[in-house]
Amino acid sequence: MFSYFSAIILGIVEGFTEFLPISSTGHLILVNQFISFSKEFTVLFDIVIQLGAILAVLVYFRKKLWPFTKDKIKNRETLNIWYKTIIGVLPAIFLGALFAKFIENKLFNPWVVAFALLIGGIIILLVERKNTASGEHPKITSIENLSFKTAFFIGLIQCLSMVPGTSRSAATIIGAMLLGASRVVATEFSFFLAIPTMVAASAYSLLKYNGILSAQQIFVLAVGFVVSFIVALVVTKFLINYVKKNNFKIFGYYRIILGIIILAYFFIK
Numbered sequence: 001m002f003s004y005f006s007a008i009i010l011g012i013v014e015g016f017t018e019f020l021p022i023s024s025t026g027h028l029i030l031v032n033q034f035i036s037f038s039k040e041f042t043v044l045f046d047i048v049i050q051l052g053a054i055l056a057v058l059v060y061f062r063k064k065l066w067p068f069t070k071d072k073i074k075n076r077e078t079l080n081i082w083y084k085t086i087i088g089v090l091p092a093i094f095l096g097a098l099f100a101k102f103i104e105n106k107l108f109n110p111w112v113v114a115f116a117l118l119i120g121g122i123i124i125l126l127v128e129r130k131n132t133a134s135g136e137h138p139k140i141t142s143i144e145n146l147s148f149k150t151a152f153f154i155g156l157i158q159c160l161s162m163v164p165g166t167s168r169s170a171a172t173i174i175g176a177m178l179l180g181a182s183r184v185v186a187t188e189f190s191f192f193l194a195i196p197t198m199v200a201a202s203a204y205s206l207l208k209y210n211g212i213l214s215a216q217q218i219f220v221l222a223v224g225f226v227v228s229f230i231v232a233l234v235v236t237k238f239l240i241n242y243v244k245k246n247n248f249k250i251f252g253y254y255r256i257i258l259g260i261i262i263l264a265y266f267f268i269k
């Protein structure tokens with residue numbers, strides 16, 4: 001029974017945090033300090049619930065991402081999104097293959113998460129302050145206007161999220177905004193970039209998993225997958241609507257407060 005409860009909690013955490021700029025990996029590392037499975041199964045479980053979140057993005061953006069319709073113009077626009085997404089994910093695939101093992105062994109701990117949350121939160125506030133002070137309108141107001149060069153550089157910035165607590169979505173969104181994209185375009189491209197990035201990371205981790213699953217473990221995975229999918233679908237819709245009228249300052253403040261709490265907790269502990 002406790003396993004299913006853990007699956008629900010972790011599924012909610014993944015679905016809620018994956019696409020918000022607050023770091024899903026960081027939150028899972030922290031929650032796993034209190035609620036977790038065996039070490040090997042935890043790795044597999046985290047992969048499965050990430051796939052649930054990916055499916056939510058595919059479902060939400062299905063009309064934009066499906067390139068096989070009768071409308072040839074729309075098909076070209078959709079393929080253009082996929083081409084830019086693939087270009088954007090190349091740096092993460094290359095650098096991830098080089099440094100994934102080192103990062104997993106050395107950086108997956110609450111202290112790194114706490115400092116990454118703090119630094120990321122400060123950067124978000126500084127970027128938003130700069131945008132407010134400058135009053136400049138973003139140069140890139142649609143995915144169509146996003147160049148392949150810019151997509152590649154956003155992908156490079158995304159690699160910062162390999163440090164747990166940084167947040168893949170925060171890195172891509174803030175990176176895209178610094179490169180001239182509007183909040184809406186930056187957020188949408190962050191969602192699109194998540195698909196191949198997370199699939200590649202999941203495939204890499206699945207290839208390393210050698211365990212044999214019991215019937216109960218399969219059901220636990222299914223529960224986590226479904227919960228993550230449902231919550232991520234709700235969060236995706238929320239974030240797309242939110243960025244149309246609001247900035248990311250609230251997430252910056254949240255990261256800073258959470259980082260301070262984590263540092264205080266583990267320092268006292």
